[in-house]
Amino acid sequence: MARRSRTLPPLTSLVAFEAAARQRSLTRAAKELNVTPGAISKQIKSLETEAGVPLLLRGHRAIEMTAQGEILYAALTRGFGEIVAAFQRIKSSGAGHHSVTLGSTTAFAQMWLMPRLGSFWRKHQDITVNHVISDSSQDLGMARIDLRVRYGAGDWHNETAIRLFGDRIYPVCSPDFARQHPGKGTAELPSLPLLELETGDPSWTGWTDWLKGTGGKARSLNLRTFSSYVVALQAAQDGQGVALGWHSLVAPLVESGKLVVLGATAMPASQSFYVTWDEHKSLSAEARVLRDWLISFARPDPAAAVPG
Structure with a gap:
Protein backbone atom coordinates (compact mmCIF):
# COMPACT_ATOMS: atom_id res chain seq x y z
CA MET A 1 0.00 0.00 0.00
CA ALA A 2 1.32 3.45 -0.87
CA ARG A 3 2.39 5.66 2.01
CA ARG A 4 0.32 8.78 2.67
CA SER A 5 1.83 12.20 2.07
CA ARG A 6 1.22 13.07 5.75
CA THR A 7 3.99 10.54 6.65
CA LEU A 8 1.72 8.37 8.74
CA PRO A 9 3.63 5.29 10.01
CA PRO A 10 2.45 1.91 8.70
CA LEU A 11 -0.94 1.03 10.15
CA THR A 12 0.16 -2.53 10.93
CA SER A 13 2.95 -1.19 13.13
CA LEU A 14 0.59 1.20 14.92
CA VAL A 15 -1.95 -1.56 15.55
CA ALA A 16 0.76 -3.88 16.88
CA PHE A 17 2.14 -1.19 19.20
CA GLU A 18 -1.31 -0.22 20.52
CA ALA A 19 -2.21 -3.83 21.32
CA ALA A 20 1.13 -4.54 23.01
CA ALA A 21 0.99 -1.33 25.06
CA ARG A 22 -2.60 -1.94 26.13
CA GLN A 23 -2.06 -5.59 26.98
CA ARG A 24 1.37 -4.94 28.55
CA SER A 25 2.46 -8.14 26.80
CA LEU A 26 3.74 -9.13 23.36
CA THR A 27 2.25 -12.60 23.79
CA ARG A 28 -1.26 -11.34 24.61
CA ALA A 29 -1.07 -8.78 21.79
CA ALA A 30 -0.08 -11.53 19.37
CA LYS A 31 -3.00 -13.68 20.52
CA GLU A 32 -5.42 -10.77 20.08
CA LEU A 33 -4.19 -10.03 16.56
CA ASN A 34 -3.78 -13.69 15.60
CA VAL A 35 -0.08 -13.41 14.77
CA THR A 36 3.15 -14.53 16.44
CA PRO A 37 4.90 -12.57 19.22
CA GLY A 38 7.86 -12.28 16.86
CA ALA A 39 5.71 -10.51 14.30
CA ILE A 40 4.50 -8.05 16.95
CA SER A 41 8.07 -7.40 18.08
CA LYS A 42 9.22 -6.83 14.49
CA GLN A 43 6.46 -4.29 13.83
CA ILE A 44 7.26 -2.39 17.04
CA LYS A 45 11.01 -2.35 16.30
CA SER A 46 10.22 -0.96 12.85
CA LEU A 47 8.09 1.76 14.45
CA GLU A 48 10.84 2.59 16.97
CA THR A 49 13.39 2.81 14.15
CA GLU A 50 11.19 5.25 12.27
CA ALA A 51 10.52 7.29 15.42
CA GLY A 52 14.19 7.30 16.38
CA VAL A 53 13.43 6.56 20.04
CA PRO A 54 12.41 3.49 22.07
CA LEU A 55 8.68 3.23 22.70
CA LEU A 56 8.54 0.12 24.89
CA LEU A 57 10.80 -1.31 27.58
CA ARG A 58 10.86 -5.09 27.56
CA GLY A 59 10.90 -6.53 31.09
CA HIS A 60 11.09 -10.12 32.29
CA ARG A 61 7.34 -10.49 32.84
CA ALA A 62 5.78 -7.43 31.25
CA ILE A 63 6.52 -4.48 29.02
CA GLU A 64 6.33 -0.82 29.97
CA MET A 65 5.96 2.27 27.83
CA THR A 66 8.59 4.96 27.68
CA ALA A 67 7.51 8.60 27.96
CA GLN A 68 7.43 8.78 24.15
CA GLY A 69 5.46 5.54 24.03
CA GLU A 70 2.87 6.99 26.41
CA ILE A 71 2.38 9.96 24.07
CA LEU A 72 1.87 7.73 21.05
CA TYR A 73 -0.38 5.31 22.93
CA ALA A 74 -2.67 8.12 24.13
CA ALA A 75 -2.98 9.41 20.57
CA LEU A 76 -3.72 5.94 19.18
CA THR A 77 -6.29 5.22 21.88
CA ARG A 78 -8.14 8.41 21.05
CA GLY A 79 -7.83 7.87 17.32
CA PHE A 80 -8.86 4.21 17.23
CA GLY A 81 -11.67 4.90 19.68
CA GLU A 82 -13.06 7.69 17.53
CA ILE A 83 -12.79 5.50 14.41
CA VAL A 84 -14.70 2.67 16.10
CA ALA A 85 -17.37 5.07 17.38
CA ALA A 86 -17.75 6.74 13.98
CA PHE A 87 -18.01 3.43 12.17
CA GLN A 88 -20.63 2.18 14.64
CA ARG A 89 -22.64 5.36 14.09
CA ILE A 90 -22.43 4.86 10.33
CA LYS A 91 -23.58 1.24 10.65
CA SER A 92 -26.40 2.21 12.99
CA SER A 93 -27.65 5.03 10.80
CA GLY A 94 -27.61 2.77 7.76
CA ALA A 95 -29.63 0.13 9.59
CA GLY A 96 -32.13 2.70 10.86
CA HIS A 97 -31.27 2.21 14.54
CA HIS A 98 -28.62 3.16 17.09
CA SER A 99 -26.43 0.80 19.09
CA VAL A 100 -24.13 0.77 22.11
CA THR A 101 -21.76 -2.01 23.18
CA LEU A 102 -21.51 -2.94 26.87
CA GLY A 103 -18.82 -5.15 28.37
CA SER A 104 -19.20 -7.15 31.60
CA THR A 105 -18.39 -10.45 33.26
CA THR A 106 -20.58 -13.50 32.79
CA ALA A 107 -21.88 -13.34 36.36
CA PHE A 108 -22.79 -9.66 36.20
CA ALA A 109 -24.46 -10.02 32.81
CA GLN A 110 -26.47 -13.11 33.73
CA MET A 111 -27.36 -12.35 37.35
CA TRP A 112 -27.66 -8.57 37.57
CA LEU A 113 -27.96 -7.03 34.12
CA MET A 114 -30.26 -9.36 32.16
CA PRO A 115 -33.06 -9.45 34.76
CA ARG A 116 -33.18 -5.63 34.63
CA LEU A 117 -32.38 -4.81 31.01
CA GLY A 118 -35.93 -5.37 29.81
CA SER A 119 -36.94 -2.06 31.38
CA PHE A 120 -34.27 -0.29 29.32
CA TRP A 121 -35.42 -1.96 26.10
CA ARG A 122 -39.04 -1.00 26.72
CA LYS A 123 -38.13 2.62 27.34
CA HIS A 124 -35.51 2.92 24.58
CA GLN A 125 -36.67 0.69 21.75
CA ASP A 126 -34.58 2.65 19.23
CA ILE A 127 -31.30 1.66 20.95
CA THR A 128 -29.73 -1.76 20.41
CA VAL A 129 -27.49 -2.94 23.25
CA ASN A 130 -24.71 -5.25 22.10
CA HIS A 131 -22.80 -7.29 24.66
CA VAL A 132 -19.20 -8.38 25.04
CA ILE A 133 -19.32 -10.88 27.91
CA SER A 134 -16.11 -12.35 29.27
CA ASP A 135 -14.41 -13.15 32.57
CA SER A 136 -11.07 -12.10 31.09
CA SER A 137 -10.18 -8.42 31.40
CA GLN A 138 -8.14 -8.68 28.19
CA ASP A 139 -11.32 -9.51 26.27
CA LEU A 140 -13.02 -6.37 27.56
CA GLY A 141 -10.57 -3.83 26.15
CA MET A 142 -12.01 -0.36 25.71
CA ALA A 143 -11.30 -0.42 21.96
CA ARG A 144 -14.08 -3.01 21.52
CA ILE A 145 -16.76 -1.50 23.73
CA ASP A 146 -18.44 1.78 24.63
CA LEU A 147 -19.14 1.09 28.28
CA ARG A 148 -17.84 -1.47 30.73
CA VAL A 149 -19.09 -2.59 34.15
CA ARG A 150 -16.25 -3.74 36.38
CA TYR A 151 -15.39 -4.30 40.02
CA GLY A 152 -12.49 -2.58 41.72
CA ALA A 153 -11.26 0.67 43.23
CA GLY A 154 -12.36 2.88 40.34
CA ASP A 155 -8.87 4.11 39.50
CA TRP A 156 -8.15 2.32 36.22
CA HIS A 157 -5.62 3.81 33.79
CA ASN A 158 -7.18 5.82 30.93
CA GLU A 159 -10.75 5.10 32.11
CA THR A 160 -13.40 7.39 33.52
CA ALA A 161 -15.33 5.56 36.24
CA ILE A 162 -18.60 6.28 38.05
CA ARG A 163 -19.51 4.16 41.06
CA LEU A 164 -22.68 2.10 40.71
CA PHE A 165 -22.86 0.32 44.06
CA GLY A 166 -20.96 -1.46 46.79
CA ASP A 167 -21.79 -4.94 47.98
CA ALA A 269 -17.01 -5.80 49.90
CA SER A 270 -13.67 -3.99 49.93
CA GLN A 271 -14.35 -2.30 46.60
CA SER A 272 -17.31 -1.44 44.35
CA PHE A 273 -18.91 -1.94 40.94
CA TYR A 274 -18.35 0.88 38.44
CA VAL A 275 -19.46 1.82 34.95
CA THR A 276 -16.40 2.96 33.00
CA TRP A 277 -15.47 4.25 29.56
CA ASP A 278 -12.38 5.37 27.68
CA GLU A 279 -11.44 8.81 28.96
CA HIS A 280 -10.05 9.70 25.53
CA LYS A 281 -13.23 8.81 23.63
CA SER A 282 -16.42 10.84 23.42
CA LEU A 283 -19.49 8.83 24.37
CA SER A 284 -22.27 8.64 21.81
CA ALA A 285 -25.74 9.83 22.77
CA GLU A 286 -26.83 6.18 23.03
CA ALA A 287 -23.94 5.31 25.33
CA ARG A 288 -24.79 8.26 27.57
CA VAL A 289 -28.40 7.07 27.79
CA LEU A 290 -27.31 3.56 28.82
CA ARG A 291 -24.73 4.92 31.26
CA ASP A 292 -27.31 7.14 32.96
CA TRP A 293 -29.77 4.24 33.12
CA LEU A 294 -27.16 2.03 34.80
CA ILE A 295 -26.41 4.74 37.34
CA SER A 296 -30.07 5.37 38.17
CA PHE A 297 -31.03 1.69 38.22
CA ALA A 298 -28.12 0.74 40.49
CA ARG A 299 -29.51 2.84 43.32
CA PRO A 300 -30.46 2.32 46.07
CA ASP A 301 -27.30 0.47 46.98
CA PRO A 302 -27.98 -3.32 47.00
CA ALA A 303 -25.54 -3.68 49.91
CA ALA A 304 -28.04 -1.94 52.16
CA ALA A 305 -29.96 -5.10 53.04
CA VAL A 306 -28.88 -8.71 53.34
CA PRO A 307 -31.31 -11.64 53.58
CA GLY A 308 -31.57 -13.00 57.08
Missing part, protein backbone atom coordinates in the same frame (compact mmCIF):
# COMPACT_ATOMS: atom_id res chain seq x y z
CA ARG A 168 -21.84 -7.34 50.90
CA ILE A 169 -20.48 -10.86 50.88
CA TYR A 170 -21.79 -13.83 52.88
CA PRO A 171 -21.63 -17.65 52.72
CA VAL A 172 -24.38 -19.40 50.74
CA CYS A 173 -25.21 -23.04 50.16
CA SER A 174 -28.16 -25.24 49.21
CA PRO A 175 -30.98 -25.80 51.72
CA ASP A 176 -30.08 -29.50 51.91
CA PHE A 177 -26.43 -28.73 52.63
CA ALA A 178 -27.47 -26.31 55.40
CA ARG A 179 -29.69 -28.98 56.98
CA GLN A 180 -26.82 -31.46 56.87
CA HIS A 181 -24.53 -28.98 58.65
CA PRO A 182 -26.71 -27.28 61.29
CA GLY A 183 -25.29 -24.61 63.53
CA LYS A 184 -22.23 -23.99 61.39
CA GLY A 185 -20.80 -20.51 61.79
CA THR A 186 -17.64 -18.72 60.74
CA ALA A 187 -15.44 -20.81 63.03
CA GLU A 188 -16.59 -24.07 61.43
CA LEU A 189 -16.39 -22.97 57.79
CA PRO A 190 -12.76 -24.08 57.17
CA SER A 191 -13.79 -27.69 57.77
CA LEU A 192 -16.49 -27.55 55.08
CA PRO A 193 -15.99 -27.79 51.31
CA LEU A 194 -15.54 -24.19 50.17
CA LEU A 195 -16.25 -23.30 46.56
CA GLU A 196 -13.68 -20.76 45.40
CA LEU A 197 -13.58 -18.58 42.30
CA GLU A 198 -10.07 -18.78 40.87
CA THR A 199 -9.38 -15.43 39.23
CA GLY A 200 -6.33 -13.38 38.41
CA ASP A 201 -8.08 -10.25 39.68
CA PRO A 202 -6.54 -9.31 43.07
CA SER A 203 -9.54 -7.09 43.90
CA TRP A 204 -11.90 -10.08 44.04
CA THR A 205 -12.56 -11.37 47.57
CA GLY A 206 -11.80 -15.05 48.09
CA TRP A 207 -12.34 -17.31 51.07
CA THR A 208 -9.01 -16.44 52.70
CA ASP A 209 -9.81 -12.71 52.49
CA TRP A 210 -13.34 -13.20 53.76
CA LEU A 211 -12.36 -15.36 56.73
CA LYS A 212 -9.60 -12.98 57.77
CA GLY A 213 -11.96 -10.04 57.37
CA THR A 214 -14.60 -11.62 59.61
CA GLY A 215 -12.24 -12.83 62.32
CA GLY A 216 -12.12 -16.47 61.25
CA LYS A 217 -9.19 -18.79 60.66
CA ALA A 218 -7.94 -19.04 57.11
CA ARG A 219 -5.63 -22.05 57.43
CA SER A 220 -6.04 -25.55 55.97
CA LEU A 221 -9.07 -24.64 53.88
CA ASN A 222 -10.94 -27.33 51.94
CA LEU A 223 -11.11 -25.40 48.67
CA ARG A 224 -12.69 -26.52 45.41
CA THR A 225 -11.85 -24.04 42.67
CA PHE A 226 -13.82 -22.81 39.66
CA SER A 227 -12.92 -20.43 36.85
CA SER A 228 -16.55 -19.25 36.57
CA TYR A 229 -18.58 -17.68 39.38
CA VAL A 230 -21.83 -18.78 37.73
CA VAL A 231 -20.65 -22.42 37.76
CA ALA A 232 -19.48 -22.10 41.38
CA LEU A 233 -22.95 -20.92 42.39
CA GLN A 234 -24.53 -23.80 40.47
CA ALA A 235 -22.29 -26.19 42.40
CA ALA A 236 -23.49 -24.58 45.63
CA GLN A 237 -27.12 -25.06 44.56
CA ASP A 238 -26.32 -28.71 43.88
CA GLY A 239 -25.07 -29.19 47.44
CA GLN A 240 -21.36 -29.45 46.64
CA GLY A 241 -20.27 -26.92 49.25
CA VAL A 242 -20.37 -23.31 50.41
CA ALA A 243 -19.79 -20.37 48.07
CA LEU A 244 -19.25 -16.71 48.80
CA GLY A 245 -22.41 -14.88 47.82
CA TRP A 246 -22.15 -11.34 46.51
CA HIS A 247 -25.47 -9.89 47.55
CA SER A 248 -26.03 -7.93 44.33
CA LEU A 249 -25.75 -11.20 42.37
CA VAL A 250 -27.16 -13.94 44.64
CA ALA A 251 -30.09 -12.14 46.30
CA PRO A 252 -32.65 -13.54 43.79
CA LEU A 253 -31.33 -17.08 44.37
CA VAL A 254 -31.70 -16.61 48.13
CA GLU A 255 -35.18 -15.11 47.78
CA SER A 256 -36.28 -18.03 45.60
CA GLY A 257 -34.94 -20.59 48.09
CA LYS A 258 -32.38 -22.06 45.70
CA LEU A 259 -29.65 -20.88 48.08
CA VAL A 260 -29.67 -20.06 51.77
CA VAL A 261 -27.36 -17.90 53.84
CA LEU A 262 -25.15 -20.04 56.07
CA GLY A 263 -24.57 -18.35 59.41
CA ALA A 264 -25.16 -14.73 60.32
CA THR A 265 -21.89 -13.11 59.26
CA ALA A 266 -21.58 -10.78 56.28
CA MET A 267 -18.65 -8.62 55.21
CA PRO A 268 -18.76 -5.37 53.23
